[in-house]
Amino acid sequence: MKIKNKMRHCKIVIAFVFFFVIQNIYSQDMRINYDMIYKEDSLSTETVAKKMVLLVQNGESKFYPEKQYEVDSLRASGFKGFAVGDHDFYVIKNKQNTGSKYYFLLRDVYRITEPVKLNWKIQKETAKKYGYTCQKATVDYKGRKWEAWFTQEIPVQEGPYIFKGLPGLIVYMKDAAGSYEFSFTALKKNFYKMELENISPKPLDISLANLKKVFIDYYNDPFREMKSGNVKAKFKDEKGNDVEPDFKEMTKNLQNSLRKNNNPIELSEAIKYP
Template sequence: MRNRILIVSILLFVFHSLYSQDMRIDYNLVYKEDSLSSENVTKKMVLLIQNEGSKFLTEKQYSLDSLRSTGFTGFAMGDPDFYVIKKGQNTASQYYFIFRDTYKLTTQPKFDWKIEKEVAEKYGYKCQKATLNYKGRTWEAWFTQEIPVQEGPYVFKGLPGLIVYMKDTRGSYEFAFSGLKKTFHKMELENINPKPLEVSYNNLKKILIDYYNDPFREMKSGNIKAKFKDEKGNEIQPDFREMTKNLQSSLKKHNNPIELSDAIKYP
C-alpha cells in the first residue's frame, strides 16, 4: 500500500512540476475585421505564462518585445493587435497603440462559465466543452485539465484547465491551439515603449473618437515632421483631407471588436 501511495505521489509531483513552470502556448487566430464581409484575417498568437501572470500578443509583436528585452534600440515593426497582460486572479490590462501613444485599460472581467458534459479529444488532449456570454458574444470553448493552468487566449481564463479552442457563435473569432513550449525567451511582461498611459473606458472612447475626427492633427500642426513622396520618389504635399477620409472609412469598416458591446460608434 505504501509503495502504491509513493508511486501516485511521485506521478503527481512530476505532473505538477511539468505544468507549474513557465510556458509558451501558441494559437492560430482567425477573425473578421468587417462583420459584413466573408474575408478573414489570420494571425499567429502567443500566450506567455510566467510566475507573475500572463501575456497575450501576436507572434510578430513577441519577436519585437524579445528584441527590446535584450537592449535592442533600432527600428523594427511589430503588430500590437490583441495585446493583453493578465495578473492575479481577475485583472486584465488591454493595450491600445494609437499613433505615437500607448494606452492601458485595466479591468476585472467576470466570466460566468457554464461547463458542459460534452467531452472530446482535441489536439491530442482530452477536453471538455464550456460556454460563455461575454460583452455581446456567445462563446464555445474547449479546455483540458491535462494542462492544469486556468488560462486562455486574449482576456479569457478561469476554467479548470487551459483553453485550447474558442469560437464565437457569429463566426467572427476563432482561437485554435497550435503548440506548447517549455523553452522560450522570457521577458518582463510590460516592456512597452513608450510607457503606457492608464485610462478609463470613457477616456479611451474619447481618445478613439478624437483620433477618428482628426487622425493627422500632429502632422498638420508640424509637431511631427514627415516627408511624403510619390511613386517616382519626388516629395509632394500630402492631401490630409483625402487621407483622413480614407482612414475614417477603414476605421468604420474594421469595427468588429471581440467586445462587441463596447464597439465604438464613430460619427
C-alpha cells in the same frame, strides 16, 4: 483484507505522486502558441489571420502577436535598429485576477485594467483535440457567446486573450457568430523570457468612456499632429518625388477604414463612429 488495504494505499500514493509531477511540470513558465482568425468587418467574408503568443511567467500571463514577441525579444537582447511590431489584442493578466488591455494610438499607449469576471458553464461533452482529451465550456463575454475547449492534461488555468479560469488550458475557442477563432498550435518550455509589461512609452491608465473619446477625436481629425507640424512626415509619389499631402482625402480614406472595422472582439464595447 490487509493486502487490499495496502493496494488501495499504494494507488492513492501513486495518484498523488502523479498529480504532483504533472503540477510541477506545468507550474513552470511556458509559451503557448495559437492561430487566430477573425473578421474586422462584420459585413464582409474576408478574414485576418495572426499567430499569437501566450506567455505564462510567475503566475501571470501575456497574450499578444508573435510578431511583437519577436520584436520585443530582439530589443531585450540589445538590438537598436528599426523593427515593425504588432500590438493587436494585447492583454496582461496578473495574480490578482485582473486583466489589463492595451491600446496603441499614434505616440501613446492606453491601458484599461478591470477584474476578469467570467461565468463559465462547463459541459459534459468531451472530445480529442490536438492530441489532448478536452472538455467543452461556454461563456458570455461583452456581447459574444463563446464555446471553449480545455484540457486538464495541461493543468494551467489560462487561455487566449482575456480568457482564463477553467481547470485546464483552453486549446480552442470560437464565438457563436463565427467572427473569432483561437486554435492551439504548440507549447514550449524554452523561450526568451522578459518583463511582461516592457512597453514604451509608459502606458496611460484610462477609463473605457475616455478611451472611446480618444478614438472619436482621432477619427474626426486623424492627421492633426502632422498638420500642426508636431509630427514630421515626408510624402512621396511612386517615383520618389516629394508631394504635398492631401489631408482631406487622406482623412476620408482613413475614416472609411475605421468605420469598416466594426467587429471588435468585445462587441458590446464597439465604438460608434459618426
